[in-house]
């Protein structure tokens with residue numbers, strides 16, 4: 355019998371940690387292979403456990419600003435659609451009314467939502483054996499202790515940081531069961547390799563060069579409109 359794993363991704367942390375992955379490979383920018391990432395982590399857990407690990411679900415937590423002038427939310431919505439439709443993620447996106455303290459508010463929303471789902475799935479019988487946490491936020495520590503007290507095991511996924519940062523999640527005690535996985539150690543595997551191809555816009559039929567691999571393609575002009583049709 356294989357161990358059932360659910361991956362919980364703090365989307366804003368994963369986005370921020372890209373720069374660590376880039377510098378690891380000596381590059382300025384590349385895309386992360388989101389479809390591959392959860393499976394890659396599960397393989398790593400399976401190796402350290404020496405048991406089969408089956409990926410039950412990938413939960414992704416993110417925010418979207420609702421009132422920032424000049425910010426094109428269409429691109430972000432398409433990205434979340436892509437995660438859901440093409441990568442099979444279960445996305446949990448919260449619309450944040452941007453104020454002066456927006457970053458802090460967005461972070462706390464992600465943490466509360468992630469922690470709530472974490473404890474919920476841990477409490478359901480026979481759904482999850484291992485919780486895989488892709489985040490470095492120490493605010494998640496109490497929820498992880500609770501998950502472990504319910505008999506579930508916890509795997510943390512972080513990235514090495516060169517800067518002197520405040521305490522990360524992996525420095526908290528009694529919250530995990532395996533050695534932390536560092537994403538930057540897997541930078542080359544996490545990097546998305548794909549070619550630019552010409553695709554036809556689903557709305558207007560115009561052809562455009564793109565690296566977009568999602569099911570539906572909308573050209574740069576139609577991208578903002580397709581959500582309203």
Ligand SMILES: [Zn+2]
Nearest residue numbers: 555558573576
């Ligand atoms: Zn178009």
